[in-house]
Amino acid sequence: MRVTLFIPCFIDSFYPKVARSIVQILERLGHEVDYPAGQTCCGQPPFNSGYWDEAREVAVRQMAIFRDAEVVVSASGSCGAMFKKFYLELFHGHPQEAEARALAAKTSEFSEFLVEKLGVRDVGARFEGKVTFHDGCHGLRELGTREAPRELLRAVKGLELVEMGEAESCCGFGGMFAVKYPQISTAMAEVKCNSIIETGVEYVVSNDSSCLMQIQGYLSRHSPRVVKSLHLAEVLAAQ
Amino acid sequence: MSTAAQFQIDADRTTADEPRRAAVRKALGNYQIARGRTESAFASWPHARDAAAAIKYEGVNHLDRYLREFEEKFTARGGRVFWASNGAQARDYILRLARERGVKSIVKSKAMTSEEIHLNDALEKDGYQVVESDLGEFIQQLKHEAPYHFVFPCMHLKREEISALFQQELGSAKTDSPEELTMIARRALRRHYLDAGMGITGGNFIVAETGMISITENEGNARLATALPRIHVALVGIEKIVPRLADLALLLPMLATAGTGQQLTCYNSMYGGPRQPGDIDGPEEFHVVLLDNHRTRLLADAEQRDALHCIRCGACLNVCPIFKNIGGHAYGTTYQGPIGSVITPHFRGLQDWKHLSGASSLCGACTEACPVKIDIHHHLLQNRRNAVAEKKVWWERWLWAGFRQLMKRPWAYQIAVRLAPIGQVFHHLVLGTSLDPVRPWTKTRDFPEAAPQSFHDWWRDRKVVRK
Numbered sequence: 001m002r003v004t005l006f007i008p009c010f011i012d013s014f015y016p017k018v019a020r021s022i023v024q025i026l027e028r029l030g031h032e033v034d035y036p037a038g039q040t041c042c043g044q045p046p047f048n049s050g051y052w053d054e055a056r057e058v059a060v061r062q063m064a065i066f067r068d069a070e071v072v073v074s075a076s077g078s079c080g081a082m083f084k085k086f087y088l089e090l091f092h093g094h095p096q097e098a099e100a101r102a103l104a105a106k107t108s109e110f111s112e113f114l115v116e117k118l119g120v121r122d123v124g125a126r127f128e129g130k131v132t133f134h135d136g137c138h139g140l141r142e143l144g145t146r147e148a149p150r151e152l153l154r155a156v157k158g159l160e161l162v163e164m165g166e167a168e169s170c171c172g173f174g175g176m177f178a179v180k181y182p183q184i185s186t187a188m189a190e191v192k193c194n195s196i197i198e199t200g201v202e203y204v205v206s207n208d209s210s211c212l213m214q215i216q217g218y219l220s221r222h223s224p225r226v227v228k229s230l231h232l233a234e235v236l237a238a239q
Numbered sequence: 240m241s242t243a244a245q246f247q248i249d250a251d252r253t254t255a256d257e258p259r260r261a262a263v264r265k266a267l268g269n270y271q272i273a274r275g276r277t278e279s280a281f282a283s284w285p286h287a288r289d290a291a292a293a294i295k296y297e298g299v300n301h302l303d304r305y306l307r308e309f310e311e312k313f314t315a316r317g318g319r320v321f322w323a324s325n326g327a328q329a330r331d332y333i334l335r336l337a338r339e340r341g342v343k344s345i346v347k348s349k350a351m352t353s354e355e356i357h358l359n360d361a362l363e364k365d366g367y368q369v370v371e372s373d374l375g376e377f378i379q380q381l382k383h384e385a386p387y388h389f390v391f392p393c394m395h396l397k398r399e400e401i402s403a404l405f406q407q408e409l410g411s412a413k414t415d416s417p418e419e420l421t422m423i424a425r426r427a428l429r430r431h432y433l434d435a436g437m438g439i440t441g442g443n444f445i446v447a448e449t450g451m452i453s454i455t456e457n458e459g460n461a462r463l464a465t466a467l468p469r470i471h472v473a474l475v476g477i478e479k480i481v482p483r484l485a486d487l488a489l490l491l492p493m494l495a496t497a498g499t500g501q502q503l504t505c506y507n508s509m510y511g512g513p514r515q516p517g518d519i520d521g522p523e524e525f526h527v528v529l530l531d532n533h534r535t536r537l538l539a540d541a542e543q544r545d546a547l548h549c550i551r552c553g554a555c556l557n558v559c560p561i562f563k564n565i566g567g568h569a570y571g572t573t574y575q576g577p578i579g580s581v582i583t584p585h586f587r588g589l590q591d592w593k594h595l596s597g598a599s600s601l602c603g604a605c606t607e608a609c610p611v612k613i614d615i616h617h618h619l620l621q622n623r624r625n626a627v628a629e630k631k632v633w634w635e636r637w638l639w640a641g642f643r644q645l646m647k648r649p650w651a652y653q654i655a656v657r658l659a660p661i662g663q664v665f666h667h668l669v670l671g672t673s674l675d676p677v678r679p680w681t682k683t684r685d686f687p688e689a690a691p692q693s694f695h696d697w698w699r700d701r702k703v704v705r706k
Contacts, residue, residue, distance in 0.1 A: 009652070023698075038647040039650055041642075043646070051631075058642075141602070167418055174599065181250065185600070
């Protein structure tokens with residue numbers, strides 16, 4: 001299958017290894033990977049801030065870039081939700097509504113794509129360590145991705161998956177929320193990170209790098225011991 | 240000070256109070272366990288939610304018909320209905336009634352509508368003695384503090400604090416036994432039921448078909464407040480309407496499950512009018528005040544109309560990570576938590592209350608927990624959009640205009656990405672100082688390092704090599 005990657009802007013610049021891992025896994029599974037170079041941001045930051053006109057202008061461009069793609073795979077549940085759900089809101093009653101619908105229909109979040117679309121659970125990965133999985137809220141509640149990442153992790157050789165308390169509770173990132181209400185965002189991170197630390201794991205894994213930016217940011221400042229954050233793709237690429 | 244600035248200060252204070260946050264977290268953790276157990280007793284909770292949402296949809300979308308049907312049935316049994324467009328009309332009606340009937344003392348059961356229109360203040364100002372009879376509300380009244388949570392008014396208080404309050408206000412002995420504390424309150428309250436000339440309640444549901452008010456409670460205080468005084472006044476929001484009596488067969492257990500994790504609350508009473516000839520008890524007069532107070536403004540918003548489905552179970556507060564960390568008082572509203580953040584801008588002005596819609600990570604736990612399927616967290620997004628459409632914030636306007644210009648041009652975006660590692664060198668020089676542009680982040684969290692090579696550049700290089 002020809003898979004077109006949607007690599008969110010912050011993964012492109014801060015976490016390129018996540019995107020490289022996705023390329024590696026998909027190619028290992030025998031798929032052709034494409035990355036349209038003109039992609040930038042999906043427009044979620046202004047959209048979430050209420051600036052829909054600005055978001056729409058960015059989104060129109062982004063949609064056009066993926067027009068010819070057969071399937072689109074997003075490296076982030078949150079940005080994937082932007083394509084799959086929020087573009088429909090953004091373009092409701094606009095000329096691009098049909099295009100938004102078409103993009104939504106062919107877009108998947110990475111873990112969901114592997115499990116639901118490709119029917120793959122074991123990607124042939126080996127990773128020694130005890131990990132816990134954090135559900136990114138957008139992937140979990142907007143896209144309904146709950147089991148796919150866990151199924152993938154359970155199939156990794158050498159990996160022990162431990163569930164944390166309240167795994168489904170938010171890490172407190174929330175985009176601009178994290179800097180507009182830093183005290184609330186930090187309190188949420190504290191609760192989340194305590195749940196992670198209590199499991200005794202060495203790694204916290206998620207299918208959303210934005211959550212991991214928050215979690216790692218808090219852990220490396222406050223955790224009494226080293227807990228490393230990894231995107232699901234980084235674990236699945238390990239051999 | 241603006242409401243938004245006050246909110247920031249209050250949130251600073253409450254998030255710093257870790258013992259209180261931990262206690263609230265623990266209490267709500269227990270609620271989650273109880274709720275999970277009760278929910279699983281339903282044949283299908285998802286279908287129950289669909290059915291409950293359909294009932295409320297029908298009621299709310301035909302308010303005109305069902306409210307009139309209620310009025311007709313209720314007045315046929317001698318009840319009186321007053322249609323209050325706003326808080327002032329509702330207050331005036333109740334004050335006039337108390338004055339005309341020579342009432343001196345009033346006993347109340349829990350009613351958020353009365354908090355909404357500040358009824359107690361108005362009554363006390365006119366010289367009436369007003370006593371809250373719900374234990375949690377009674378405690379909050381003694382503390383001169385608004386309810387912390389619209390279902391659990393004093394959930395933030397520890398036993399010692401309640402004991403100290405009772406010692407000071409009621410002259411009781413020190414105790415940390417919940418039973419003894421309840422008995423102290425009970426002794427203080429009983430007297431008031433007997434003295435009161437008027438009982439004021441809210442209402443959980445208005446049943447059109449039978450012309451009745453349904454009240455749900457756990458302490459039996461509403462039954463006393465409605466049975467003993469000569470006059471019963473129920474102050475109820477118009478959105479509480481349901482078409483049929485049979486609808487309660489679903490809604491009462493759902494309200495209990497979502498609200499407290501109980502299968503049913505201890506007392507569920509139906510009130511259909513004043514004492515009828517031949518009855519041995521009940522009030523001589525029964526007035527229902529139907530409160531609009533901007534609910535019709537919300538009704539006019541087709542996108543967010545479903546917020547009127549709310550049965551005030553409090554489930555969205557109980558699962559909300561924002562509520563758990565800032566607590567109920569920081570909101571500064573009658574209705575706290577996610578649903579409060581949705582409806583308060585409609586009730587009290589978007590510009591003054593839009594910050595509550597911003598103070599959310601949009602995690603959606605509220606929407607998932609709502610028994611009547613209100614699209615709560617998406618309404619927060621709509622409030623943000625509506626607030627911007629009304630009035631842009633100057634610095635945000637510049638920020639997003641710049642963002643748009645950058646993201647529309649891949650070449651500009653690529654330059655920015657390549658400059659990021661260099662920019663970060665300078666960032667390290669100002670890190671943690673007042674010059675730090677991302678100080679709100681770096682104050683409590685480390686900022687990630689920009690990668691020396693972006694994915695975009697890696698992909699381009701790889702393509703060149705492969706060719």
